[in-house]
Amino acid sequence: MNAIVIYKTKYGSTKTYAEWIAKELSCNIKEAKSVSASELEQYDTIIYGGGLYAEVINGVTLITRNMDKLKDKKIAIYTTGITPINCRDYYDKYVVEKNFKGGVPENIKIFNFMGKMVLSELTPVHRAALKTLKKIMSSKKEPTEMEKLLVELCDADGDFTNIEEIKPLIDYIKE
Ligand SMILES: Cc1cc2nc3c(=O)[nH]c(=O)nc-3n(C[C@H](O)[C@H](O)[C@H](O)COP(=O)(O)O)c2cc1C
Structure with a gap:
């Protein structure tokens, strides 16, 4: 598997999950700001993580604006936030509608994790x-x-x- 974990964080919780995931998968890990869209093309599996800020997944446009280039990749996107995970309407409706205007593409699966707000x-x-x-x-x-x-x-x-x-x-x- 040729995979990479990419994350954007403000307070560290999304990075914490990125490190746990990269360790478990023994794969590359990079901060979103140092990854270009063309670099993404060299991976067959991409895991993207971003904290939720007013329902927006921090930095997720790196993925959503480049879907034409990434349509053959296996992609997992995870959010971190303070909304309880069992609030499914919040995640499956509000967060999806705000970040994926035309719906979630078939090659993307979304996961929601509890984050940190101190x-x-x-x-x-x-x-x-x-x-x-x-x-x-x-x-x-x-x-x-x-x-x-x-x-x-x-x-x-x-x-x-x-x-x-x-x-x-x-x-x-x-x-
Ligand atoms: C201004 C602000 C807005 C936030 N908006 C949301 C939100 O819409 N939904 C949510 O679940 N959490 C929200 N949070 C909580 C953050 O998503 C949470 O702290 C997250 O783990 C931060 O990720 P980071 O530590 O990687 O930056 C918000 C936090 C702040 C400070």
Whole structure:
């Protein structure tokens, strides 16, 4: 297998998973900023990881904007975030719609892992963004279940990374 793990991280949790996956698969690992689209063509299996920021998978356009070049590759994309993994609507609907305008291509499988959000580590810009989001969502008169959840998640504080979560991705890549 000629595989590479590529990741983009701000606070480190996506990198942690990238290292666990690359170790398990004994394959290359690189940060997204040092990978060009043409370099991707030399691999037959690509694993891309990015943290979720307002439902956007950090840096995933490296993959989605180059789908014509990558259509014959086996691709796994993993997200890291603070939304509980059992919120399937959030991941399968909102996150997919935001990142894959025409739907998820057949050669891509998506995995969702719990990440890290330690409030004391956040940049002032990120702290302010969460405060604004919480204010907007809290002001809704009849909030949806999703909006209620978002208000709660703005206060999430901790490292929820867990090596056990990579198992389904590893099985998919090896199958
Ligand atoms: C401004 C901001 C927006 C975020 N938006 C989301 C989100 O939409 N969904 C989610 O599950 N987590 C969200 N998170 C949590 C991050 O995705 C989580 O901390 C992730 O593990 C970060 O990845 P990284 O450590 O690799 O940068 C957000 C965090 C911040 C600071």
